[in-house]
Amino acid sequence: MPRMLDVSDEVRAEIGDEEADRLLADENTPGSYDCTSCRTPGDSGQERTSTVLFVGDETAVLAFAHASCLPSQVVQVTEEQLQGAVRSIGGVAPGAGEPPKAVPEQAVLGVTSGLVLIEGELHPALVVEPTTPIVRPGTAGPGDDFLPLLIEQGFTPVTELTSVPPVLHGWSVLLAMGQLHAVLQPSANGGQPVAWWQAHQPLQVTDSWRAAANKHQQVLMFAAPVGSIGRQPREDLLRESLDKAAAVGKLVAAALPLAGT
Numbered sequence: 212m213p214r215m216l217d218v219s220d221e222v223r224a225e226i227g228d229e230e231a232d233r234l235l236a237d238e239n240t241p242g243s244y245d246c247t248s249c250r251t252p253g254d255s256g257q258e259r260t261s262t263v264l265f266v267g268d269e270t271a272v273l274a275f276a277h278a279s280c281l282p283s284q285v286v287q288v289t290e291e292q293l294q295g296a297v298r299s300i301g302g303v304a305p306g307a308g309e310p311p312k313a314v315p316e317q318a319v320l321g322v323t324s325g326l327v328l329i330e331g332e333l334h335p336a337l338v339v340e341p342t343t344p345i346v347r348p349g350t351a352g353p354g355d356d357f358l359p360l361l362i363e364q365g366f367t368p369v370t371e372l373t374s375v376p377p378v379l380h381g382w383s384v385l386l387a388m389g390q391l392h393a394v395l396q397p398s399a400n401g402g403q404p405v406a407w408w409q410a411h412q413p414l415q416v417t418d419s420w421r422a423a424a425n426k427h428q429q430v431l432m433f434a435a436p437v438g439s440i441g442r443q444p445r446e447d448l449l450r451e452s453l454d455k456a457a458a459v460g461k462l463v464a465a466a467l468p469l470a471g472t
Contacts, residue, residue: 219283
């Protein structure tokens with residue numbers, strides 16, 4: 212049965228005509244797959260399917276998505292994110308014949324949006340907390356290097372939420388069509404920014420959050436180690452958790468310029 216597969220020009224340019232033609236000829240295309248965007252099953256024999264190529268510093272991973280979720284495209288990610296994608300995309304192996312590395316459980320970054328009152332004004336904020344301790348690439352732990360790694364990137368330790376943190380140039384928050392898509396960081400080779408965090412599906416934000424983001428043209432990002440904040444259902448509880456994390460030295464922050472609208 213022919214596959215209903217989309218291979219964009221940019222994906223073809225990365226994988227080469229020979230590999231692209233093999234995919235379209237049904238030689239290397241899975242019939243069923245888990246969509247890399249919405250994580251639900253898909254079938255390239257029954258519905259239009261996009262090829263999505265994740266490209267890291269050393270590795271590339273080809274994944275599949277419902278065409279209704281994502282167009283066929285190339286997505287630049289960090290090598291650490293890519294190794295996580297290898298583990299989360301069932302049955303997809305890295306390029307160049309490299310087997311997936313045996314690693315501890317891959318941390319997922321939980322992201323919560325909310326408005327934070329600082330100096331009498333409401334600011335749009337993103338609060339990032341991983342699901343497991345983050346160790347420095349190349350080490351096996353134990354320990355949690357999440358905050359030191361961010362401080363090395365330019366984030367500022369926060370002991371109390373009394374002033375707006377400094378702007379971290381080169382980083383940005385991507386809003387498109389009123390939805391939150393990604394937190395972008397500078398590329399290691401000086402090219403286009405790459406996704407530090409990317410939503411599997413664009414996240415809805417409130418009208419008041421979007422209005423505040425458009426007003427300030429920046430978003431405050433707060434980050435804390437696993438177990439510091441939790442998933443708070445209300446903004447007052449989120450603020451309370453932020454204050455507690457700051458008081459015990461478990462919070463870093465930066466103001467990230469707004470990309471998109």
